[in-house]
Structures are given as structure tokens and as C-alpha cells.
Amino acid sequence: MIDSEYKMVIVTRDDLKLSIGKLAAQVAHAAVECTLIAKKEKSKWFREWFNQGAKKAVVKTDVLDDFSIYKKRADKLSIPAVIIIDAGHTEIAPGTQTVLGIGPAPTNLIDQVTGSLSLL
Amino acid sequence: MIDSEYKMVIVTRDDLKLSIGKLAAQVAHAAVECTLIAKKEKSKWFREWFNQGAKKAVVKTDVLDDFSIYKKRADKLSIPAVIIIDAGHTEIAPGTQTVLGIGPAPTNLIDQVTGSLSLL
Numbered sequence: 463m464i465d466s467e468y469k470m471v472i473v474t475r476d477d478l479k480l481s482i483g484k485l486a487a488q489v490a491h492a493a494v495e496c497t498l499i500a501k502k503e504k505s506k507w508f509r510e511w512f513n514q515g516a517k518k519a520v521v522k523t524d525v526l527d528d529f530s531i532y533k534k535r536a537d538k539l540s541i542p543a544v545i546i547i548d549a550g551h552t553e554i555a556p557g558t559q560t561v562l563g564i565g566p567a568p569t570n571l572i573d574q575v576t577g578s579l580s581l582l
Numbered sequence: 583m584i585d586s587e588y589k590m591v592i593v594t595r596d597d598l599k600l601s602i603g604k605l606a607a608q609v610a611h612a613a614v615e616c617t618l619i620a621k622k623e624k625s626k627w628f629r630e631w632f633n634q635g636a637k638k639a640v641v642k643t644d645v646l647d648d649f650s651i652y653k654k655r656a657d658k659l660s661i662p663a664v665i666i667i668d669a670g671h672t673e674i675a676p677g678t679q680t681v682l683g684i685g686p687a688p689t690n691l692i693d694q695v696t697g698s699l700s701l702l
Contacts, residue, residue, distance in 0.1 A: 472606070472607075472610065474606075481702075482602055482605065482606075482702055483640040483641075483642075483701050483702030484640075485602065485606055486592070486594075486605055486606040486609040486610075486640045486702065487592075487609070487638045487639070487640050489606040489607070489609065489610050490592065490606075490609050490610045490612075490613035490614075490638050490640075491613075491636065491638065492610075493610035493611075493613060493614050494610075494613050494614055494617045494636060495636075497614045497617065497618070498617070498621075501618075515669065516611065516614060518607045518610050518611065519607070520603040520604075520606045520607050520610075521603075522603075549635065581603050582601075582602055582603030582606065
């Protein structure tokens with residue numbers, strides 16, 4: 463039997479045109495939230511993913527509606543998923559959805575959710 | 583008495599010229615590592631920081647040597663600090679130090695370490 467590979471995917475919005483620092487911070491918010499959820503609720507997935515090097519893929523979409531679609535798909539597969547909403551102190555309006563974190567989860571499972579998105 | 587504000591700081595390297603996606607993933611690696619260390623070893627700081635919204639500041643340096651200098655300063659103040667070393671499958675050579683995560687910690691303490699660095 464071949465052990466699964468695990469990864470986390472963070473979906474960014476191509477339309478927002480955030481600064482690099484702001485974007486990186488948003489991606490980090492999602493990664494931290496998903497990690498904490500997985501540690502609590504999906505401890506086996508969390509351990510496997512972390513021991514494999516905690517792979518993270520940052521991808522992009524230009525359709526904001528994708529966030530809720532992908533989140534629903536992740537929920538159905540019991541994959542941790544978090545939409546980050548920015549407080550909007552800088553750059554963007556309060557309440558803006560900036561990134562969507564999904565996983566960690568087995569790669570073959572998470573690819574059913576975001577496999578069509580290309581890397582940022 | 584006024585409660586402390588908490589933040590995490592992630593230091594990036596201006597000289598590396600990573601793609602945005604690669605940079606964001608490295609920042610996320612550091613944020614996750616620091617979060618897990620703090621959760622385990624600095625649970626009060628972790629809780630305060632997380633409950634305040636888990637603030638993260640992404641800053642930059644153009645001097646790689648800064649990483650070890652800042653890490654030593656953080657160690658002396660018992661602030662979680664992790665240097666991320668990339669496996670180098672893409673873009674950069676294996677073993678490259680890409681980012682340095684520091685914190686979470688009280689803002690007045692962490693500013694003693696990285697207060698001179700500007701936002702990315």
C-alpha cells in the first residue's frame with residue numbers, strides 16, 4: 463500500500479490586486495486557521511501532512527463566487543476549509559473575502575475540490 | 583492596566599526575487615510553524631494573539647545575515663522564532679533560507695527584535 467500524500471491549498475483572488483505583503487499575510491491567516499482546525503478535528507491528516515513537510519500550494523481564481531462553491535465541496539468531503547474575511551484597515555473594504563484555505567487533506571481528495579485551479 | 587497587543591512578524595528576503603505564490607507559501611510555512619510552537623510553549627501568548635485576530639506583519643530585509651541576528655535576539659527574549667529552509671524543488675537552490683517567522687509575542691517585545699524593518 464502506498465501512503466497518501468497530503469497538502470494544503472490556499473485560493474487567492476486574482477481580481478483584488480493586493481500588495482505582495484498583504485497577500486502573503488492573508489495566505490498565512492488561512493494556513494494558520496486551517497492548521498488549527500485540522501490539528502483539532504483531523505488529527506491524523508494533520509500529523510501526516512506535517513510530517514511530510516506541510517506542503518502548501520497557493521493557487522488563484524478570478525471568480526469570487528468560487529470561494530463558496532469550493533468551500534461547499536470541501537465541507538462535503540470533510541476537508542477543513544476557511545474563508546478569510548479582512549477587517550479592511552488597509553487597501554480593501556471591510557468584509558472583503560480575501561483567500562480561501564482548504565486542507566490539509568490527502569492530495570487525491572483535495573484535488574477533487576481545487577484541482578482545476580492554476581498556481582499563483 | 584492596559585492589556586498588551588500581540589503580533590507575529592514574518593521577515594522576507596528582498597534579494598531572493600521569489601514569485602508571489604512561492605513567497606506567500608514560504609510566509610505561510612513560517613506562520614504555521616510559529617503558531618504551533620507558540621501553542622505548545624507560549625500558550626498564553628498564543629491565546630491572546632489568536633483572540634485578538636492573529637495579527638501578522640510581513641516585513642523585508644535585504645541582508646540575509648539578519649536572519650540569524652534576529653533569531654538570536656528573539657531566542658534571548660523567549661519569543662518563538664523559526665527560519666524556513668526551502669527544499670528547493672522550484673525556483674531556488676536546496677537549503678536556501680527563505681523567511682524568518684517571529685512570534686506571536688507582545689508587540690512592544692517583538693518590536694525590540696524587528697521594529698526597524700519596513701513592511702513588504
